[in-house]
Amino acid sequence: MNSETNQCNHEHHDCCGHHHEESNKYLDMLALYNTKLNDAEVSEAVRKIIAEKVHENDNDDVKRFLFGSIELTSLKTTDSEESILAFTERVNQFDSAYPNMPHVATICTYPCYASIVSESLEVSGVEVTCVSAGFPSSQMLPEIKVAETALAVKDGATEIDIVMSVGKFLSGDYEGMCDEISEIKSVCGDDVPLKVILETGDIKTAENIKKASLLAMYAGADYIKTSTGKEPISATPEAAYVMCQAIKEYHEKTGIKIGFKPAGGINTVMDAIIYYTIVKEVLGKEWLTNKYLRLGTSRLTNLLLSELTGEETKFF
Numbered sequence: 216m217n218s219e220t221n222q223c224n225h226e227h228h229d230c231c232g233h234h235h236e237e238s239n240k241y242l243d244m245l246a247l248y249n250t251k252l253n254d255a256e257v258s259e260a261v262r263k264i265i266a267e268k269v270h271e272n273d274n275d276d277v278k279r280f281l282f283g284s285i286e287l288t289s290l291k292t293t294d295s296e297e298s299i300l301a302f303t304e305r306v307n308q309f310d311s312a313y314p315n316m317p318h319v320a321t322i323c324t325y326p327c328y329a330s331i332v333s334e335s336l337e338v339s340g341v342e343v344t345c346v347s348a349g350f351p352s353s354q355m356l357p358e359i360k361v362a363e364t365a366l367a368v369k370d371g372a373t374e375i376d377i378v379m380s381v382g383k384f385l386s387g388d389y390e391g392m393c394d395e396i397s398e399i400k401s402v403c404g405d406d407v408p409l410k411v412i413l414e415t416g417d418i419k420t421a422e423n424i425k426k427a428s429l430l431a432m433y434a435g436a437d438y439i440k441t442s443t444g445k446e447p448i449s450a451t452p453e454a455a456y457v458m459c460q461a462i463k464e465y466h467e468k469t470g471i472k473i474g475f476k477p478a479g480g481i482n483t484v485m486d487a488i489i490y491y492t493i494v495k496e497v498l499g500k501e502w503l504t505n506k507y508l509r510l511g512t513s514r515l516t517n518l519l520l521s522e523l524t525g526e527e528t529k530f531f
């Protein structure tokens with residue numbers, strides 16, 4: 216398939232009749248939206264929001280909110296049962312050490328730690344997130360992606376993060392990409408939200424990011440998430456802006472509210488405030504709850520805590 220024209224490259228087109236029909240279903244859906252975006256215009260819109268609006272949100276109330284939206288993440292090659300248990304214990308201890316602070320939204324680990332986190336976590340309201348389905352490359356047999364997700368849920372994951380098949384998306388196989396997401400969502404069920412990572416640093420253009428956002432939402436994503444944090448380019452304000460626009464337009468057409476999770480490379484409090492501001496400006500205050508806005512980060516927690524308490528801390 217040629218991704219530009221969506222035409223089959225095979226000589227005998229009959230062989231791909233079904234494929235064309237299915238792909239057309241997604242092209243018809245995409246045609247309902249404006250996906251012809253201009254990257255320079257997106258950059259300008261983001262520049263304007265940052266210049267004019269961010270200062271309004273640089274305050275302790277917003278920082279407290281952001282702390283409560285954090286998905287406290289450990290996705291390291293060096294993670295072990297002991298380190299993840301200690302990680303979870305810190306969340307348990309945080310509640311009594313900082314009784315006036317909100318707790319983080321979730322703890323996010325690999326699926327092999329789902330049972331350790333879910334069995335040792337004592338703070339109610341903190342969700343157990345697992346990255347699944349061949350995270351971070353998404354290069355895994357679809358059956359294993361589904362099985363890994365089902366096992367993570369069985370072991371106690373209450374939220375699942377997956378990477379869409381970036382390879383399928385870039386080669387124009389929207390059907391293959393969306394079928395995988397739908398199958399994975401079906402083993403999550405209604406009770407376990409599915410976050411779909413677009414890996415925006417790899418798909419690059421605003422047009423691709425808008426299309427991938429829409430495809431992921433139609434296929435069953437409950438949240439769309441920017442990045443894994445494992446690729447050279449992670450979350451950017453421009454990608455966030457386009458994804459929030461897609462969420463807004465999807466909501467206008469379907470009435471369904473999808474969450475947004477910038478993740479990867481969020482290394483300063485100001486980075487987080489910029490994402491908050493983009494969500495507020497594009498999606499409005501309705502999205503400013505920790506149900507609809509999450510931050511995927513392995514480094515921000517201590518920085519926010521230090522700013523909020525006025526003393527440098529390395530609690531997490």
Ligand SMILES: O=C[C@H](O)COP(=O)(O)O
Pocket residue numbers: 288290323442443444445449478479480481511512513514
């Ligand atoms: O989802 C969370 C990301 O993997 C974290 O990335 P980070 O280590 O760049 O904060």
